[in-house]
Amino acid sequence: MPDHPRSRDSMPDFDFESLTYQHFDDNYPGPRHDALGAKTVFGGDPRERYRQLSLKRMLDQLNGRAPAPLPEFPNGWFGIGFASDLEPQEVRALNLFGQDVVLYRGRSGEAHLLDAYCPHLGAHLGHGGKVAGENVVCPFHAWSFDGTGQCTNVPYSDEIPADSGIRAWPLRERNGLLFAWYHAEGKEPDWEISELPEFSDPGHRIAGIRCTHFTSHVQDVVENGVDLPHFRVVHQWDADQVEWSTHGPEYRMAYRIETMRDKKRDAPEIHSTTQGPGYTFTTFAGSLRGVSTHAMTQxxxxxxxxxQIYVYHKDIPDDACEAAMEGSSYEWASDIPIWENKKILLKPLLTADDGPVSAYRRWFNQFYSTPVDQGDVEEKALRNVKEVSEGRFLMGPAVRRESTPGAES
Ligand code: FES
Ligand SMILES: [Fe+2]
Structure with a gap:
């Protein structure tokens, strides 16, 4: 091998770490404005968590880890960001649902989401585009597009070519979030996310937000809510007097928590509603009056x-809110390592004490353009079910206590 003409000292300085970090930061889908102060459920900076996750995913890919045996993106409304994180006249490049898009907020305050690429010569509107009124202006030759994706101005020509529009994505600003509608076949929304009164009630305030990334599939994460035995093993509490019912694209669950340590028979009832494949809100009464919302997006x-957004009544002191949010984070942080390392089984080995997992999966199938054959236990075979009617379940404690290993503490 011939001698290399340059010494090692003259080699270009290759900063691998900052290069990869720049790549991850460019693709980071979470909140950008540090002022929001979002933490992950593990504590720490969401951006740092995303970098770690990206490295882990690369290793998983190198190791040939199989992706989930489910459609990558279900159809429905998905929270794509905190509303307060998109400032007036801000333009942002995003990759959502495997597609490049541009998100911007017009002068009126309304947010818009369009496909990213300008039909003229293909510039990305999110990289250098500017807002003018309700339009986003392309950074290359300054064509303008309004919130419907219509081209409204070609500054150097009287001609606006036919078919010069860009696809506009349905977008809603609701409950402190921006929701985008994804549909694999491009169908328009046929249901809506509810407006929660706590967000407009001056008697309530947003006490905290969280942003966390991890590897999983949204169906698997939402399934956690009906997986009754895991509550005892992973979270050290039982969901008692569970009522679970489906209503079109929504499922509702009411239950009382009985902790392993202090058995509070008079615990207040908790109401949780899941709207579509990726949005759950849980209302609390009594000493923790408020609502916690969870937007779960692939x-x-x-x-x-x-x-996550936590909204509590103003009468509830900050330290009580903080303790509740930390408790919630602890529960999520307990589940995440399991999700990140598990497989999704289309034919799980269920028992009659597993809760309505099969019914949940049938419900979730409505969000796939092609339903997936999964689950194997009919709901009528479930034990502990006190009453069954169409899509409605009433269940007692999920697990026989004396036979649950690892729950003695
Ligand atoms: S590429 Fe957008 S105006 Fe030319
Ligand atoms: Fe859980």
Whole structure:
């Protein structure tokens, strides 16, 4: 081998770490404005968590880890960001559901989401585009597009070519979040996310937000809510007097928590509603009056984004809110390592004490353009079910206590 003419000292300085970090930061789908102060459920900076996750995904890919045996992106409304994180006249490049898009907020305050690429010569509107009124202006030759994707101005020509529009994505600003509608076949929304009164009630305030990324599939994460035995093993509490019912694209669950340590028979009832494949809100009464919302979005194949907002009544002291949020984070942080390392089984080995997992999966199938054959236990075979009617279940404690290993503490 001939001598290399340059000494090692003259080699270009290759900063691998900052290069990869720049790549991850460019693709980071979470909140950008540090002022929001979002933490992950593990504590720490969401951006740092996303970098770690991206490295882990690369290793998983190198190791040939199989993706989930489910459609990558279900159809429905998904929380794509905190509303307060998109400033007036801000333009942002995003990759959502495997597609490049541009998100911007017009002068009126209304947010818009369009396909990213300008039909003129293909510039990305999110990289250098500017807002003018309700339009986003392309950074290349300054064509303008309004919030419907219509081209409204070609500054150097009287001619606006036919078919010069860009696809506009349905977008809603609701409950402190921006929701985008994804549909694999491009169908328009046929249901809506509810407006929660706590967000407009001056008697309540947003006490905290969280943003966490991890590897999972949204169906697997939402399934956790009906997986009754795991509550005892992973979270050290039982969901008692569970009522679970489906209503079109929504399922509702009411239950009381009985902790392993202090058995509070008079615990207040908790009401949780899941609207579509990726949005759950849980209302609390009594000493923790408020609502916690969880937006669960498959931002990339295998990459899951959790956006949480906690809204409490103003009478509840800050330290009580903080303790409640930390408790919630602890529960999520307990589940995430399991999700990140598990397989999704289309034919799980269920018992009659597993809760309505099969019914849940049938419900979730409505969000796939092609339903997936999964689950194997009919709900009528479930034990502990006190009453069954169409899509409605009433269940007692999920697990026989004396036979649950690891729950003695
Ligand atoms: S590429 Fe957008 S205006 Fe030319
Ligand atoms: Fe859980």
């Amino acid at each position: 931002v990339e194949p295998g990459v899951f984004q959790l956006l």
